[in-house]
Amino acid sequence: xxxxxxxxTLDDVAQLAGVSxxxxxxxxNAPDRVVEGTRKKVLAAVDELGxxxxxxxxxxxxxxxxxxxxxxxxxxxxIFARGIQAFQEALFERxxxxxxxxxxxxxxxxxxxxxxxxxxxxxxxxxxGYERDPAVYDYLAQQSVPVLISWAFDAQQNVPTVGFDNxxxxxxxxxxxxxxxxxxxxxxxxxxxxxxxxxxxxxxxxEALSAHxxxxxxxxxxxxxxxxxxxxxxxxxxxxxxxxxxxVICGNDVLAVGALLGAQDLGLTVPADVSITGFDDIELARIxxxxxxxxxxPHRDMGRKAAEAxxxxxxxxxxxxSVEIPITLxxxxxxxxxxx
Amino acid sequence: xxxxxxxxTLDDVAQLAGVSxxxxxxxxNAPDRVVEGTRKKVLAAVDELGxxxxxxxxxxxxxxxxxxxxxxxxxxxxIFARGIQAFQEALFERxxxxxxxxxxxxxxxxxxxxxxxxxxxxxxxxxxGYERDPAVYDYLAQQSVPVLISWAFDAQQNVPTVGFDNxxxxxxxxxxxxxxxxxxxxxxxxxxxxxxxxxxxxxxxxEALSAHxxxxxxxxxxxxxxxxxxxxxxxxxxxxxxxxxxxVICGNDVLAVGALLGAQDLGLTVPADVSITGFDDIELARIxxxxxxxxxxPHRDMGRKAAEAxxxxxxxxxxxxSVEIPITLxxxxxxxxxxx
Numbered sequence: 240x241x242x243x244x245x246x247x248t249l250d251d252v253a254q255l256a257g258v259s260x261x262x263x264x265x266x267x268n269a270p271d272r273v274v275e276g277t278r279k280k281v282l283a284a285v286d287e288l289g290x291x292x293x294x295x296x297x298x299x300x301x302x303x304x305x306x307x308x309x310x311x312x313x314x315x316x317x318i319f320a321r322g323i324q325a326f327q328e329a330l331f332e333r334x335x336x337x338x339x340x341x342x343x344x345x346x347x348x349x350x351x352x353x354x355x356x357x358x359x360x361x362x363x364x365x366x367x368g369y370e371r372d373p374a375v376y377d378y379l380a381q382q383s384v385p386v387l388i389s390w391a392f393d394a395q396q397n398v399p400t401v402g403f404d405n406x407x408x409x410x411x412x413x414x415x416x417x418x419x420x421x422x423x424x425x426x427x428x429x430x431x432x433x434x435x436x437x438x439x440x441x442x443x444x445x446e447a448l449s450a451h452x453x454x455x456x457x458x459x460x461x462x463x464x465x466x467x468x469x470x471x472x473x474x475x476x477x478x479x480x481x482x483x484x485x486x487v488i489c490g491n492d493v494l495a496v497g498a499l500l501g502a503q504d505l506g507l508t509v510p511a512d513v514s515i516t517g518f519d520d521i522e523l524a525r526i527x528x529x530x531x532x533x534x535x536x537p538h539r540d541m542g543r544k545a546a547e548a549x550x551x552x553x554x555x556x557x558x559x560x561s562v563e564i565p566i567t568l569x570x571x572x573x574x575x576x577x578x579x
Numbered sequence: 580x581x582x583x584x585x586x587x588t589l590d591d592v593a594q595l596a597g598v599s600x601x602x603x604x605x606x607x608n609a610p611d612r613v614v615e616g617t618r619k620k621v622l623a624a625v626d627e628l629g630x631x632x633x634x635x636x637x638x639x640x641x642x643x644x645x646x647x648x649x650x651x652x653x654x655x656x657x658i659f660a661r662g663i664q665a666f667q668e669a670l671f672e673r674x675x676x677x678x679x680x681x682x683x684x685x686x687x688x689x690x691x692x693x694x695x696x697x698x699x700x701x702x703x704x705x706x707x708g709y710e711r712d713p714a715v716y717d718y719l720a721q722q723s724v725p726v727l728i729s730w731a732f733d734a735q736q737n738v739p740t741v742g743f744d745n746x747x748x749x750x751x752x753x754x755x756x757x758x759x760x761x762x763x764x765x766x767x768x769x770x771x772x773x774x775x776x777x778x779x780x781x782x783x784x785x786e787a788l789s790a791h792x793x794x795x796x797x798x799x800x801x802x803x804x805x806x807x808x809x810x811x812x813x814x815x816x817x818x819x820x821x822x823x824x825x826x827v828i829c830g831n832d833v834l835a836v837g838a839l840l841g842a843q844d845l846g847l848t849v850p851a852d853v854s855i856t857g858f859d860d861i862e863l864a865r866i867x868x869x870x871x872x873x874x875x876x877p878h879r880d881m882g883r884k885a886a887e888a889x890x891x892x893x894x895x896x897x898x899x900x901s902v903e904i905p906i907t908l909x910x911x912x913x914x915x916x917x918x919x
Binding site for chain 1: 836866
């Protein structure tokens, strides 16, 4: 580990195999265009020297690196875990390697990571949500790197997408809550700034409220980063206010689980004293007591379909039609009619 | 997105800026060695053309890419999530980008991903556990790519490590179970083959059993991949056997949560009817009812310390001393003395 790096070069391989560097390059990039005897000699030399083909040169010759880059906001909290794992498994089956970076929900970090992945020759990029500096999209178009959006779906956007409609999903859950008779409703949302998914979810709630004659501006919306403890804290502040809500709509399951723990701390019974809902249907949602009413996102299915779509874009150099992944309301024990 | 890729080259930048390609290269890799006027001209040309420095050329000039590669067995199930997120945040603070690949617990996939990350110029690699083909370690030594191991600690191994002792952790939990009077014990383990962490955990249990006069070979050990549903299934098969155990030691929290759900299905009360324990202390462990007795791994602390150690290896080109991360038994509601 301490010796100086002195990686073998294409020249070293050519010399050991007794062929030209062009032949070595052809062996590595188009082996079917080289006679078998030569190919074997070259591959033996590659093995003996432990030669790692220079990435840039190989990419130029093959026009593809079989590497896909994904940037997700966080690796923590399992929000993106299942979908990304399925995405990577589907890519792997097709011979592609996935490299994942995590931006910590910071647009500037994401922009740097996009440039880094493109510089490392990513054949295509998988990004979460639409909202980012237009300069980033311009850069990707200029570099002709296909990009696929996920975890969001908006028919108005013209970037290819395999994702779900956050607004529609949250509107459905809000309709269910209002339908059960709740009128004193509060929202614990993720941070809205720079996050089109959270923003759409809150819009969905506002639409449902308006449709049922409740002024959305009377409904408190607390914003907090997606962490269990933040959900607990926000829930407690709502429930200890002068007019506590009978139902708390949480921006995702992580916040909703935090809210459930907050109810335990306050000695409140869910759903008898207060209803709590989530979004995503990650595993947390079904293992808590009571299990969470939430919006079910078919993460594995979405990840696999996204992989197919992005590979098609990479291989055909053409955009694909966007796909809306259907999401469904999952009614479980954490939601019931209000007491009064 | 459909136009042909025609990325601007170093030559294009040099031509537009009216300088030599060597000057452009120097501007990008050692800007303090170029006078300001020239630097500004070059950077303006870089911006105007949307030039992305060729990765190979830049890496050669800078001798470093400020990219770290990590390969984890899975992105699903949150087992590695919190530690990797902390690892990436600490790297980011020091100016490094983290690229993560997931091997699906397949050694061959991991070996391919290691070569892929090295070919893309990773300055250092972060790998989980020690156990892999010696040829992989030879390759990394030959390439002079520093590698740091985590999620394991074994003073006998000579690869630098920032991790915890799986055997010691599981021995502690088994000692606690035996100390409460349990004698009919069973184990639901992750898959043992090719996974030194699971193997060490089972060894820790066997040590504790032997130390208390229980023949380890009389204790059933079921192996199953780390998925909640697998934990449920394995637990049910143990509890419906002729001599059901009074305590089930699970290889990690994911399996233990599955076992808890299995107990619910069977109408068993935990811990009155049967005790269940986990390992990791991920968030799942504290949000289930009853909360899990488990081994607490300080994932965030481990991730940050690992980042510091790997950066030191990359920057000094020397190995670092291994660090054992202390782990502690977390007693919660899922463990109690046996009924009889």
